[in-house]
Amino acid sequence: MSLGEHGGALRYPLPPEGALEPPARWAELRERCPVAGVTLPSGDAALLLTRYDDVKRVLSDPRCTRSLGADDAARISDNESGGVFNDSMAQSLSGAGQARWRRMLTKWFTAKRMNALRPGIEAMTHQLVDAMVERGHPADLKAGVGFPLPVWVICDLLGVPDRDRDRFARWSDLLLNLTRYGQDEIDTAKAEFYAYMSEHLDAKRADPDDGLLSALITATDADGEGLTDAQLVFTGQALLVAGHETTANMIGKMMAMLLADRERWQRLVADRSLVRTAVEEALRFDANPGFGMPRYVNEDIEVAGTVLPRGTTVVCSMAAANRDEDAFTGASAMVLDRSPNPHLAFGAGPHSCLGQSLARTELVTVLDVLLRRLPSLELAVPVTELRPVEGLIVGGLRTVPVRW
Ligand code: HEM
Numbered sequence: 592m593s594l595g596e597h598g599g600a601l602r603y604p605l606p607p608e609g610a611l612e613p614p615a616r617w618a619e620l621r622e623r624c625p626v627a628g629v630t631l632p633s634g635d636a637a638l639l640l641t642r643y644d645d646v647k648r649v650l651s652d653p654r655c656t657r658s659l660g661a662d663d664a665a666r667i668s669d670n671e672s673g674g675v676f677n678d679s680m681a682q683s684l685s686g687a688g689q690a691r692w693r694r695m696l697t698k699w700f701t702a703k704r705m706n707a708l709r710p711g712i713e714a715m716t717h718q719l720v721d722a723m724v725e726r727g728h729p730a731d732l733k734a735g736v737g738f739p740l741p742v743w744v745i746c747d748l749l750g751v752p753d754r755d756r757d758r759f760a761r762w763s764d765l766l767l768n769l770t771r772y773g774q775d776e777i778d779t780a781k782a783e784f785y786a787y788m789s790e791h792l793d794a795k796r797a798d799p800d801d802g803l804l805s806a807l808i809t810a811t812d813a814d815g816e817g818l819t820d821a822q823l824v825f826t827g828q829a830l831l832v833a834g835h836e837t838t839a840n841m842i843g844k845m846m847a848m849l850l851a852d853r854e855r856w857q858r859l860v861a862d863r864s865l866v867r868t869a870v871e872e873a874l875r876f877d878a879n880p881g882f883g884m885p886r887y888v889n890e891d892i893e894v895a896g897t898v899l900p901r902g903t904t905v906v907c908s909m910a911a912a913n914r915d916e917d918a919f920t921g922a923s924a925m926v927l928d929r930s931p932n933p934h935l936a937f938g939a940g941p942h943s944c945l946g947q948s949l950a951r952t953e954l955v956t957v958l959d960v961l962l963r964r965l966p967s968l969e970l971a972v973p974v975t976e977l978r979p980v981e982g983l984i985v986g987g988l989r990t991v992p993v994r995w
Pocket of ligand 1: 650829838941944
């Protein structure tokens with residue numbers, strides 16, 4: 592098997608050039624080494640895909656699975672972080688169970704329903720912007736709006752009262768960043784979350800409403816089977832882990848990208864009809880998205896003329912694929928009205944992001960509200976002083992300092 596000229600020596604993740612700039616290596620890899628051998632933080636070997644067509648195909652290929660617990664699968668790091676599907680409950684949902692769980696949730700997560708959530712999301716955004724403005728500038732847009740909004744939205748979806756939002760924010764942090772905390776703290780958080788959600792489920796059973804949990808409590812699949820309590824609790828956990836930091840960081844990165852170039856911001860202030868396409872372009876243009884999606888190859892497959900044998904671990908870099916000139920004309924420019932924009936920021940295929948309509952609604956709402964409320968918004972530090980977050984899974988900026 593040819594791994595290309597980089598052999599196994601290239602260390603992954605590749606170092607970024609700057610907080611908003613793609614690693615210089617992406618272009619070279621896409622062109623000359625589309626199946627590149629890389630060494631993961633654990634020291635294990637994997638193959639890195641950077642071309643649009645290859646990434647899309649592998650993410651959609653049922654032979655490329657998420658069985659990263661297989662004995663011969665590469666470990667990402669010695670010290671695994673949280674992630675949505677890393678614990679035993681998640682494993683029990685894998686395969687057919689996961690597909691069934693996904694079908695039941697997908698029925699609820701329709702674009703129509705997500706749009707109906709928009710007035711609520713808009714009100715929450717105004718509330719957060721009010722508080723940020725009251726505290727005065729300079730302010731951290733990520734801490735003030737980006738971070739709280741998605742957890743408030745998930746609490747709302749789950750029917751959790753406002754007073755418990757802070758607890759959910761803390762559980763979310765603990766469940767996603769397992770490496771930052773001691774085992775005792777994690778065990779306590781998991782037990783607290785389980786107890787809270789079990790009680791909450793009982794309350795929803797006794798007094799159903801039109802929210803997600805009440806719908807899932809009574810939902811059944813084609814065989815008439817419903818979800819167990821443990822699966823319902825896991826659903827709350829999965830939504831929190833999958834939907835909080837991803838969206839929080841994307842809000843921060845989107846705003847930083849749009850404010851980094853005054854012309855971009857002013858164009859949007861002048862024409863808010865560009866908000867939807869600008870959000871899609873921010874998702875495509877994001878050069879700091881985190882690790883990418885690893886897959887375990889279950890059967891030999893061929894990618895870009897190279898056979899990947901069964902047992903290989905491949906890492907799909909959706910962000911590198913999103914900058915592929917063969918898929919996007921002028922890929923290295925941020926084009927606010929780009930359309931169509933079939934980027935891969937939400938993945939592709941059977942596991943693509945289930946919450947993408949919700950994430951889009953949140954991003955569109957935040958951008959729209961900020962354009963209206965704070966048209967003079969600007970970065971309070973030079974772009975070169977923005978720093979990426981540390982950690983493997985979700986990319987982002989540590990802070991997004993702004994003034995207005
Ligand atoms: C900008 C924000 C977001 C980004 C960039 C993002 C990205 C992704 C990606 C790339 C995947 C695919 C994982 C894979 O292929 O293995 C995924 C899966 C998922 N996402 Fe998102 N996501 C975002 C927001 C959300 C939100 C708000 C929710 C829900 C509250 C959510 C729920 C999920 C779930 C449940 C899955 C697993 C789907 C499955 O395994 O079938 N995500 N997300």
